[in-house]
Amino acid sequence: MDIPFVKMHGLGNNYIYLNLFEKNYDEDLFSPLAKSISNVNTGIGSDGLILIQPSEVADLRMRIFNKDGSEGQNCGNGLRCVAKYVYENNLVSSTLFTIETKAAIVSAEVFGNRNKIHKITVDMGPPLLKRSQIPMLGSPDEHVVGEKFIVNGEQLLVTALFLGNPNAVFFVDEIEEAPLYELGAIITDDKRFPNRANVEFVEVINEKEINFRVWERGSGVTEACGTGACAAVIASVLNGLVLKNEDIIVHLKGGDLTIKWADDDHVWMTGPAEVTATGIFHWEE
Numbered sequence: 001m002d003i004p005f006v007k008m009h010g011l012g013n014n015y016i017y018l019n020l021f022e023k024n025y026d027e028d029l030f031s032p033l034a035k036s037i038s039n040v041n042t043g044i045g046s047d048g049l050i051l052i053q054p055s056e057v058a059d060l061r062m063r064i065f066n067k068d069g070s071e072g073q074n075c076g077n078g079l080r081c082v083a084k085y086v087y088e089n090n091l092v093s094s095t096l097f098t099i100e101t102k103a104a105i106v107s108a109e110v111f112g113n114r115n116k117i118h119k120i121t122v123d124m125g126p127p128l129l130k131r132s133q134i135p136m137l138g139s140p141d142e143h144v145v146g147e148k149f150i151v152n153g154e155q156l157l158v159t160a161l162f163l164g165n166p167n168a169v170f171f172v173d174e175i176e177e178a179p180l181y182e183l184g185a186i187i188t189d190d191k192r193f194p195n196r197a198n199v200e201f202v203e204v205i206n207e208k209e210i211n212f213r214v215w216e217r218g219s220g221v222t223e224a225c226g227t228g229a230c231a232a233v234i235a236s237v238l239n240g241l242v243l244k245n246e247d248i249i250v251h252l253k254g255g256d257l258t259i260k261w262a263d264d265d266h267v268w269m270t271g272p273a274e275v276t277a278t279g280i281f282h283w284e285e
Ligand SMILES: N[C@@H](CCC[C@H](N)C(=O)O)C(=O)O
Pocket: 013, 064, 066, 071, 072, 073, 074, 075, 076, 077, 078, 165, 166, 198, 216, 217, 218, 219, 222, 224, 225, 226, 227, 228
C-alpha cells in the first residue's frame, strides 16, 4: 500500500504525519505502521506517527502513536506541527481553532500567513494533579510534589502530574549529568505508574528559565517534548522554583519553548514547527 506522508518536527521531536482528511485507513493499521515507519533503518525514522483527522467536536482531531506502537493521549510538539499544517493547507479558515486529542480539546493560534506559519501558541488546558488522575498508585486525592521515590537503589524526589500525558519530573543540579539513559527507561515502566509515564529531568537556572531533558513513554530519548515541558514548568511552580503566571523559557535539547502556567490554571505553550519532507511510504504488511 502506498501511504502519502509529511514529516514535521517541533524542536527536533519528529513525527510522520498522515492527512486523513483526504484518505482514511483501517484502524488496525496505525499501531504497526507507527513501529514500522519510525524505524530509521527499514522505515523513515521518527519518534512516531501522528494522524490529522476530521472531528465531530472540534475543528480537527489529532492522534499520536509512539515509536513502540502505543498510543499517547496528547503531543505538544505534534499539536504545533498539526496547527501549522492545517492552516497552511487551508483545512481551517481562521488563525484560531480547536483540536480534539484523546486527553482534551485544546485551542491553537497560528502566527504568519498561509505560506509560512512560524510560531504557534496552544492553550494546553489545566493540569490534573491528583494521583488517581495521573495515574500513580497511592491515596487517590493526594498530590505528588517532591515525594521520595526510590529506584535502582537511588533515592530521588518526584513531582508527578497529568498534562495531556502522565509525567514524572525530577530536579537535577546539572542537566548534562541527568541520568536520562540510566533511569529514564526504568522509571517510564515503573509499576507505580499504571499507564507508564514520560520522565523529565529539570535544572532550574533562575525563576524564569529551566533546562530540560526527557525520556518519552513509548519512544525513549527525544530532542523535545511539549507536554513534558509544560509538566516541567508546572512541577517547578509547585516546588516554588519558578514563577506562576509568567513566561518561563524551557531550554530543550532541540531548542526553546515558552510556557506559562496562568492564574486561571491553563497552561500556554508557544514555539515553532517545521516541515522537513513529504513523500510516499511503501507499506507491506
Ligand atoms: N512528544 C510528545 C508526547 C508524545 C506522547 C508521549 N510519548 C506519551 O506516550 O505520553 C509531546 O511533544 O508532547
